[in-house]
Amino acid sequence: MKGFAMMGIGHTGWIEKDRPACGPMDAICRPIALAPCTSDVHTVWAGALGDRHEMILGHEAVGEVVGVGSLVKDFKAGDKVLVPAITPDWNSLEAQGGYQMHSGGMLAGWKFSNFKDGVFGEFFHVNDADGNLALLPEGMDYASACMLSDMVPTGFHGVELADIQFGDKVVVVGIGPVGLMAVAGAAIRGASEIYAVGSRPNCVALAKEFGATHIVNYHDGDIADQVLAKTGGVDRVVIAGGDVDTFAQAVRMLKPGGKIGNVNYLGEGDYIKIPRTEWGCGMGHKAIVGGLMPGGRLRMEKLASLVTTGRIHPGKLVTHRFEGIEKVEEALMMMKDKPRDLIKPLITI
Ligand code: NDP
Ligand code: ZN
16 A cells, blocks of 8 residues: 655655554554644654654544454444544553553554554554544534544643633633634633634634634734733643743743643753743742643544534634545645645545
């Protein structure tokens, strides 16, 4: 089969590989819809995970099951499925401890395009199919379904990590597709004011539609200064954009007792600096938590129910559409170059 792969840091290309083998608990799927991710860009061009050779890229897909292992109970060939970007080993000790995304080691629940071939191939392998796949709900469009792989669960995880409470004043740093879903999640969680940080006009418009009450443009000066001038301090910050220096800004804009939930994939920079005085000289009760999205079927089914009941509209993230698997290359390059009108491309097959 053919697949679009990382050949080494900074290099991509099409390769031929054997079709993946199916273990007793696994499924083999073919992609129906695919999306490239900013994480693919960090992986290839920043080498953020280290070098990878001839590894098929991609971790956002809607699939059709073409075969299952002998122990798989709930899925069969022909089923259309939602595929989470993170597919933990559910019988691992880490999963039993509540950190399934780190099953087998730090970040090791993230298998596609990290420890094994991803979804940008004619076929892909899903471990622990009963624990990780979810049936595509009837009538769900592929754009929404594909955004359930990663954009919705990651944006919402930022909200969970920041522990947003009713009435909180919240800043969401970054309103690319992940941050936009964090805005939607913060609104559902009952935030009273949502300060969305970004500059692309269509992202700003969608942030407002998803619940942002204020927009902060980081090109207009330090975002902490801007937020502090408007609020005097906020309760929660979700970080879904920026860089290692964003944390110092987040600590500064937070009230004592505040929480930062980071889902940004830090591709560069060796250290994160925390400003000593604004962190209460170590005693300010300002928490910083960063996490990889949890995967799994139950979570996928619950998040999908927010789409089917009309509570969230992740399909609106898709701004560019392509047809045919060979278009993943163009779509990934688009993700890398980030034209101003791009939020998320979708490839249907
Ligand atoms: P985008 O690049 O589309 O969006 C980034 C956002 O950050 C944009 O709104 C951008 O503004 C804004 N931004 C850029 N620079 C700054 C700055 N200096 N200060 C403040 N804001 C800034 O990214 P995605 O939404 O696709 O992804 C966000 C991050 O989440 C990525 O790092 C991605 O790898 C990561 N991720 C993490 C996962 C997890 O499980 N933890 C899973 C999936 C993704 P502008 O409007 O000007 O472009
Ligand atoms: Zn992704």
